[in-house]
Amino acid sequence: MAVLFAGKANAQVKVGVFDIDYMVQAMPGYARVDSLVQIYQRDSLGTEYQILNSELHRLDSTRKSDSAAGKSKAVLDYTTNQLQQIYGKLVYWQQYAQQKTQQKTGELAQPLYQQVVDAYKKVLVNRKYTIILKPQTYEAGFPIDNLFVTVAKELKLTELPQELLVLGDDPDAKPGTAGTGTSGATTRPATGTTGTATKPKQ
Numbered sequence: 001m002a003v004l005f006a007g008k009a010n011a012q013v014k015v016g017v018f019d020i021d022y023m024v025q026a027m028p029g030y031a032r033v034d035s036l037v038q039i040y041q042r043d044s045l046g047t048e049y050q051i052l053n054s055e056l057h058r059l060d061s062t063r064k065s066d067s068a069a070g071k072s073k074a075v076l077d078y079t080t081n082q083l084q085q086i087y088g089k090l091v092y093w094q095q096y097a098q099q100k101t102q103q104k105t106g107e108l109a110q111p112l113y114q115q116v117v118d119a120y121k122k123v124l125v126n127r128k129y130t131i132i133l134k135p136q137t138y139e140a141g142f143p144i145d146n147l148f149v150t151v152a153k154e155l156k157l158t159e160l161p162q163e164l165l166v167l168g169d170d171p172d173a174k175p176g177t178a179g180t181g182t183s184g185a186t187t188r189p190a191t192g193t194t195g196t197a198t199k200p201k202q
Contacts, residue, residue, distance in 0.1 A: 014129045017168045018147035022135065023116045024109055026148070026160055033108045040104050045097050052086055052093075059083040119154035123147060127171065135167055144168040 024030060063079045089096065106113075124132075127150070138144060146168035152160050153172075 013131070014127065014145065015131045015133065015143075016127070016129045016145040016147040016150075016171075017133050017135060017138070018120065018151065019134050020113065020116055020120065022164060023120075023148060023151055024112045026152070026157070026164060027112045027116065027155075028157070029112055030109065033105065033112070036108055037101060037105050041097070041101060045100060049090075049093060049097075052090055056083065056086045056090065059086065115155060116151065119151050120147075122154055123150050145171040147171075 059079055059082055063076065063083060066075055066079060127145075127147075129145070129147075132147070133144065144167075146165070148160060148164040148167060149170045150172070
């Protein structure tokens with residue numbers, strides 16, 4: 001960071017903090033996305049897991065009965081191969097479910113992401129920032145503009161979660177009214193706070 005800033009010693013360096021995922025989760029419509037994802041996990045993924053478990057037990061019983069009945073090696077190998085495929089899916093179920101959940105979340109939240117990206121681009125064009133950092137990538141007390149506040153204004157949001165408000169200074173605040181770095185931004189798009197912002201389910 002020091003090396004990067006040194007190269008711009010004669011130019012005004014504007015540093016902001018922002019994260020598109022955090023901003024999307026602060027959008028009013030994200031609660032519905034989260035609710036639909038939970039339904040998807042319960043109904044679709046939950047049902048798929050139950051079906052795989054049932055099929056695993058069925059194939060295991062079939063293989064044992066076929067073996068006891070002296071059926072051909074080809075028949076036994078076919079059943080064993082199917083059994084191994086299902087067992088493999090169950091072993092890596094957590095990774096599979098995580099991937100499917102991320103895909104579903106991205107699909108449902110796509111309109112929100114588009115709104116946030118469009119607003120963010122407008123802010124960047126108008127404000128001409130040199131560097132944009134993500135939360136938790138800079139030291140507490142580092143002077144930085146809170147672009148969550150600016151983007152929220154562009155989106156005409158009336159509130160933001162408190163943990164986003166304290167990430168830096170409101171770029172539009174009058175001198176002496178904004179917080180410094182992570183010490184707490186005192187200005188929000190409007191009064192009130194929403195629930196906490198978390199990263200997309202992984």
